[in-house]
Amino acid sequence: MTDTISIPDLDALVTGIFETAGLSAHQARTVAAVIVAGERDACKSHGIYRIEGCLRTVKAGKVDGRAVPQVDAGDGPVVHVDAAGAFAPAAFDLGLPALEARTRTHGVAVMAINGCTHFSALWPEVEALADRGLAALAMCPSYATVAPTGGNRALLGTNPLAFAWPRRDEPPYVFDFATSVAARGEIELHRQAGTPLPEGWAVDAEGRPTTDPAAALDGAMLPFGGHKGSAIVTMIELLAGVMIGDLTSPEALDYLGTTALSPHHGEIVIAFDPEHFARKRGHDPLQRAEILFEAILDQGARLPSQRRFAARARSLREGVSLSAAERALLARLAAQGLDAV
Amino acid sequence: MTDTISIPDLDALVTGIFETAGLSAHQARTVAAVIVAGERDACKSHGIYRIEGCLRTVKAGKVDGRAVPQVDAGDGPVVHVDAAGAFAPAAFDLGLPALEARTRTHGVAVMAINGCTHFSALWPEVEALADRGLAALAMCPSYATVAPTGGNRALLGTNPLAFAWPRRDEPPYVFDFATSVAARGEIELHRQAGTPLPEGWAVDAEGRPTTDPAAALDGAMLPFGGHKGSAIVTMIELLAGVMIGDLTSPEALDYLGTTALSPHHGEIVIAFDPEHFARKRGHDPLQRAEILFEAILDQGARLPSQRRFAARARSLREGVSLSAAERALLARLAAQGLDAV
CATH class of the missing domain: 3.30.1370.60 (Malate/L-lactate/L-sulpholactate dehydrogenase, NADPH binding domain)
Structure with missing residues (x-):
């Protein structure tokens, strides 16, 4: 059982997820392209991690997946x-x-x-x-x-x-x-990993400096x-x-x-x-x-972006590695569409 | 003996210095305007402190004071x-x-x-x-x-x-x-005042962090x-x-x-x-x-710029204060032109 997937296969998989969720072919293709580009370039905070947020936004009626700009x-x-x-x-x-x-x-x-x-x-x-x-x-x-x-x-x-x-x-x-000092996605990844933030990234809901990712997400970044x-x-x-x-x-x-x-x-x-x-x-x-x-x-x-371009060259050659959890998530999103979020 | 000068009087004085130095009327007027604006807004690093550098640059033949853009x-x-x-x-x-x-x-x-x-x-x-x-x-x-x-x-x-x-x-x-973390003019003012730089502003000529203004001017800012x-x-x-x-x-x-x-x-x-x-x-x-x-x-x-605008309002009302050394400098530049630098 392999844990790598080629970029074209990942693109087809993510595009399919968005089509299943009701997006137009054009929106599904263009949205999938930037998410796959993030994963390909080892920008995990802008890769497949973003799919669920997109689907939640569709489900909440806050984006029109069939609109034609x-x-x-x-x-x-x-x-x-x-x-x-x-x-x-x-x-x-x-x-x-x-x-x-x-x-x-x-x-x-x-x-x-x-x-x-x-x-x-x-x-x-x-x-x-x-x-x-x-x-x-x-x-x-x-x-x-x-x-x-x-x-x-x-x-x-x-x-x-x-x-x-x-x-x-x-x-x-x-x-x-x-x-901001850090991207919101980076703070979210710290929260998921249970690691403290570096000093100077954020204040809590009372405006006091904090290194707690959850408190930072409730407060304000700097x-x-x-x-x-x-x-x-x-x-x-x-x-x-x-x-x-x-x-x-x-x-x-x-x-x-x-x-x-x-x-x-x-x-x-x-x-x-x-x-x-x-x-x-x-x-x-x-x-x-x-x-x-x-x-x-x-x-x-x-x-x-030098590191990003190096990751891109590697990903285009070898595909990208996905964890078991990531693969399970993609399979679930592909099968259940908006019901999965 | 007063140490304040009105903005129009300062403008006439500085314009006159540049005309004596050989600038065209248009260059003298436009250069003086930004220098007086700096002094008026309490930006000492871009005020009359800049006049000598301009004159040195004219004297060195590195700027054409009579050119018409x-x-x-x-x-x-x-x-x-x-x-x-x-x-x-x-x-x-x-x-x-x-x-x-x-x-x-x-x-x-x-x-x-x-x-x-x-x-x-x-x-x-x-x-x-x-x-x-x-x-x-x-x-x-x-x-x-x-x-x-x-x-x-x-x-x-x-x-x-x-x-x-x-x-x-x-x-x-x-x-x-x-x-840069700081403007070069700020480092120069620290050097003139003999005060150390805050941490993180500069490295010395060997690339090592320094708080010595002279070493910073010989090295690199960050x-x-x-x-x-x-x-x-x-x-x-x-x-x-x-x-x-x-x-x-x-x-x-x-x-x-x-x-x-x-x-x-x-x-x-x-x-x-x-x-x-x-x-x-x-x-x-x-x-x-x-x-x-x-x-x-x-x-x-x-x-x-809030502080700058507050200073501007005050200067337009009351004029600006010049130290005895500043007044002596302006008098010398007005009398001697390029021979003073």
Whole structure:
């Protein structure tokens, strides 16, 4: 009895789970793709662990698994996508061709997604743009689980910030992180494992520092990088919530009434065409970036996502290992659909 | 004998110093404006302390005080400004009308400034856009004084990141910070005051942690927020250096050969029109942002720049206090121009 599964087989299995749960073929495929990408890249907190939360959100009626997102793109650099209550990866997938085209035309373009349910990492999105030779910066709110620096109550989200820069002969330069000290998923994994949190990650419901994962989940997480990180978290609320007319993190929590479901809000992706900017100066931006990356690596520092890309190469070659519990869970979800959650 | 000076009088004095040093009237006025704004807002590290560095850079022939920046803006959302070796505030000032117009037309626009000498805070620039009802994100390299997380040598810059969001009845929401733990100016002030640095700000020339300001200035500063901040610092090198065909922080240091002069490189400003994005959703983004700001203030947290705006109000009313040494310096610079540095 083997405990490994190939990436295509895992993709088919997860896609099937979402189809059984009633998602449209397009939503099932795009949602499964980002979950399988997480598992493939050894990001356990964004891998198959996320399936149950997605299904609970479907069951609670807080996401429309059959909605068809609508793309509203003129000739200008702003591409609006109304997700119509669908999962975010479906909305991103449908808006991507227009975002790519407008970015090439104008040098810069923005995709504003409204009304999606978000549960995934943002790196699959910025990587999709880097695969097309574009740089991209993506961000979205979450739900109110983070206290602003100097405050003591959950108000802001863990608001992920992701960036990718294309490289010709290597996987792209990519970062994607929660703008809290830790991702909520990491605290959840500590809770499941029964291990204490590092100092400085969170405060309890009374605003006191805590290392107890359960108390942290009842209290508030803290922004990364002190007041500077807190300012960035707030900027994400403004650009990817308020500006595009979608929910901020406190509003997303009000809408759901719980953090046990995936949050409903918007998202923005800002894309840049380095070749467009380069025309004015007659240089090769991708080649010049390599000089910087080499200098970083030369002093023993890492580029972000290097471990993820190494895991990806291994997973594509050998498949991924799943524990007996994980395999049992997938089998149960495949057989019972929404009845399993 | 009074030790206070009104803001208009300080502005006339500083403008006169730069004109005596040979700057064009436009460069003298725009450079003086940001230096006086720093002093007015009690940002001593970006106030009159910066004048001598600017003059040294003029004297060294590394900035062209008489250059006239050229704006190259078509109908699209990218506005190119070739500073032609001028100080950055002159380039920003000349490109601002096109950036504002393109942002209103398209919803998003980018100003790429090339070939400027940068010495100032970025908040005067993002505030200028917020004063026009726009949100803005600005960033630029610096010179190689920061080690990437996991590395041990100066490679990246202190790369400032600034953002502003417009408010109707209050000064804008504004942050502007070095993406190093501390700004180089702060370390320099510690050196002048003979006080040790807090832990975690810097490493010495051998890559070992240090609290000695002089050793830190010989070694490398560290990014804010660990690997997350390091990733953001690198993103700024890519977008505001490599992408726009201008110098990265290590290249800027090579060009100057010293950190005692102001660095020559480029800059990008990304501007957003909240009203443009709002049209699609029929909401008032500025009103909705106030709900978020109120909630932050309600739990005792501060908005960034609150202290700066309080200082501004006081300075506009009462003038600013200058020490005897500061007054003597200004008098000497006014009398001797470049011969004083």
